[in-house]
Amino acid sequence: MTILSNDSARRAVETQMFSQRHGQISRLTFRLLAGTLALFALLTARAARPDAADQVFFREGVIPKLRIEISPPELARLNKDNRSFVRCTIREGDDFIYSEVGIHLKGAAGSFRPVGDRPALTLNFDKFREKQKFHGLDKLHLNNSVQDGSYLNEHLASVIFNAGGVPAPRVSHARVWLNGRDLGFYVLKEGFDSQFLANHFGSKAGNFYDGGFCADVDQRKDRKLGRGTNDQADLKALVAAAREPDLAKRAERLDQTLAIDQFLSLVAMEMMTAHWDGYARNRNNYRLYNHPAVNKLVFLPSGMDQLFGDPNFPVFDSMGGLVTSGLWQLPQTKLQYRDRVSHLLTNVFTAEFLTNEIARVHARVRPVLAEINEGAAKNFDNTTRDIQNRVLARIAGIQKQLGIQPMKPVTPGPNGVLKLAKWQAQVDAGEPKMADAADQAGVKSLEINLDKPSRVVASWRSRVLLDAGKYRFEGKVATKGVVPLKEPTGEGAGLRISGSSRPNQLSGDSDWKNVTFEFDVPAASTEVVLVCELRAEKGRAWFDLGSLQLVRQN
Structure with a gap:
């Protein structure tokens, strides 16, 4: 299976799946889909800016060292009113100084800490100094992660939701000092602001609302951005549509006021990540944006620092929220929603995708924590393993609820050898020809x-479920005319497991050679993806099917 990295491609696949499954339900379904396509056309039409400073910052996983300095008069004002911006100066490493930065405290009951403790902070770089930006960002949050000792939940949520077509703030990390006091390690998160809206929707002109604390859409909202009278007519129209007693009329009115397809994805991913404190379950931690070009409200997720707690968290029931309840009473919704969960589980919420992301973040975060102290780094090792195990258990729990037979651990033979016969092609770049039964010199x-x-x-690629232990993946590989790519993951042709890099490599013209890759499995029932790959500019590679095998070494 290929992990889709292009949002437009993923949405196209999602829309095709939706259309094929429900093409005969009713003309109403097509009207819903047409509205969705209009919205996503706007979402995907936004200009790609891969070299923009903010894109580079998050793509490269930069972990800045931020020294915040608040003068005594400004600190006194902050202590008096901790939710209003005061001025501060921020030094990033030894090179950059940002002056007149707006700063205030943030956090709800569970995460709020006073300024003398380890406060969560909001920074606004152009609040008092016009056009000042931090790596292309106007606004960001520094979360103290007191409810997420892994520092991983918000990052994983951001990756999952964005990959699934639901805009979510991007996430990195930072070391933070406040007036010379070392506050330690923080989660750095992009803010919801006009720049965020412009990046995702191509427009910042619509009404943007904060959902409030455990407050449904029928309660008045704090409008953060918008033009004209703040009569919240768009929210009132959504409430009226969700409460329409005639189901046929309700479907039409919801289609006119709500981005339904995107909402199904948001609900699915909240439930799949066991985000118990989101809109679908608790009417909390959400934002709303009314895109003026289509005049439909889009739900956006927030506050995702407590995820994957229950592997059997219900995916298909126990939902709250006026909009969710109103939509779920429509006869077509449950089938559409089930398809959405299944699609996301296959294309986004996969063991390979998520464990690779966990490994990538661990590799860049651990050295920074080790600078603080080795104990913090070792604790991060443990929490990383824990969250990886919880993610895998959650995937199994969703499969069970969908009625999908989970994978069973494979058992090597008496000599510790397991022959590998089932392989699936994956293309991450370029357009190679893939053949699963090629004849190379009679092999x-x-x-x-x-x-x-x-x-x-x-x-x-071949997926296997393994018990804890030491393993060796081996097989014979041949190449012809291979010009290798010079990449950290590997060069030319070789063998590895997903989420790792490999020292083995074949290039040029090479007759059959035995190639090996050794690895450890730390816990029972761990899914491992075995990879026979080619990273090259030109050439051909063959992998002898009869020789590909897994050997348990202990």
């Missing part, structure tokens, strides 16, 4: 063929 092989010179990253 039945998996083939990756770069028919035309280009940057190609492609592989054959």
Whole structure:
């Protein structure tokens, strides 16, 4: 299975799935889909800015060192009113100084800490100094992560929701000092502001509301952005649509006021991540944006620092919220929603995608925590393993609720050898030709063929569920004319497991050679993806099917 990295492609696949499954339900369904396509056309039409400073900052996972200095008069004002902006100066490393930055405290009952403790903070770089930005950002939050010792929940949520087509703030991390006092390690999160709206919707002109604390859409909202009279007519129209007693009319009115397809994805991912404190379950931690071009409200997720707590958290029931309840009473919704959960589980919420992301964040965060003290780094090792196990358990729990037979652990033979026969092609870059039964000099092989010179990253993959232990993945590999890519994950042709890099590599013209990759499985029932790959600009690679095997070494 290929993990889709392009939002437009993923949404196109999602829309195609939706249309094929429900093409005969009713003309109403097509009207819902047409409204959705209009909205997503606007979402996906926004300009791609891969080299923009904010894109680079989050893509590279920068972990800045921020020294915040608040003068005594400004600190006194902050202590008197901790939710109003005061001025501060921020030094980033030894190179950058930001002056006149707006700062105030943030956090609800569980995470709020006073300024003399380890406060969560909101920073606004252009609050008092026009056009000042931090790596292209106007506004960001520094979360103290007191409810998430792993520092991973908000990052994983951001990755999952954005990959699934629901805009969510991007996340990194930071070291923080306040007036010379070391506050330690923080989660750095992009703010909801006009820049966020422009990035995701191509417009910042619509009404943008904070959902409030455990407050449904029928309660008056704090409008953060918007033009004209704040009569909240768009919210009132949504409430009236959700309460319409005639179900046929309700469906039409909801289609006119709500981005239904996006809302289904938001609910699905809240429930799949066991986000018990979101809109679907608790009418909390959400924002609303009315895109003026389509005049439909879009729900946006927030406050996702307590996830994956219950592997059996219900995906299909126990939902609250006026909009959720009103929509779920429509006869077509439950089937559409079930399809959405299944689609996300297959294309986004996968063990490979999520464990790779966990490993990537661990690799960049651990050295920074080790600078604080080795105990913090070792604790992060433990919490990372814990959240990875909880993610895998959650995937199994969702599969069970969908009625999908979970994978069973494989058992090597008496000699510790497991032959590998089931392989699936995955192309991450380029357009190679993939053959699962090629004949290379009389040897039945998996083939990756770069028919035309280009940057190609492609592989054959096999998933196995393993018990704890030491393993060796091995097989014979041959190449012809391979010009390798020089990449940290690996060069040329070789073997590895997903989420790792490999020292083995074959390039140029090479006859059959035995290649090995050793790895440890730390816990029972761990899903491992075995990878036969080619990273090259040109050439061909073959992997001898009869030789590919897994050997348990202990």
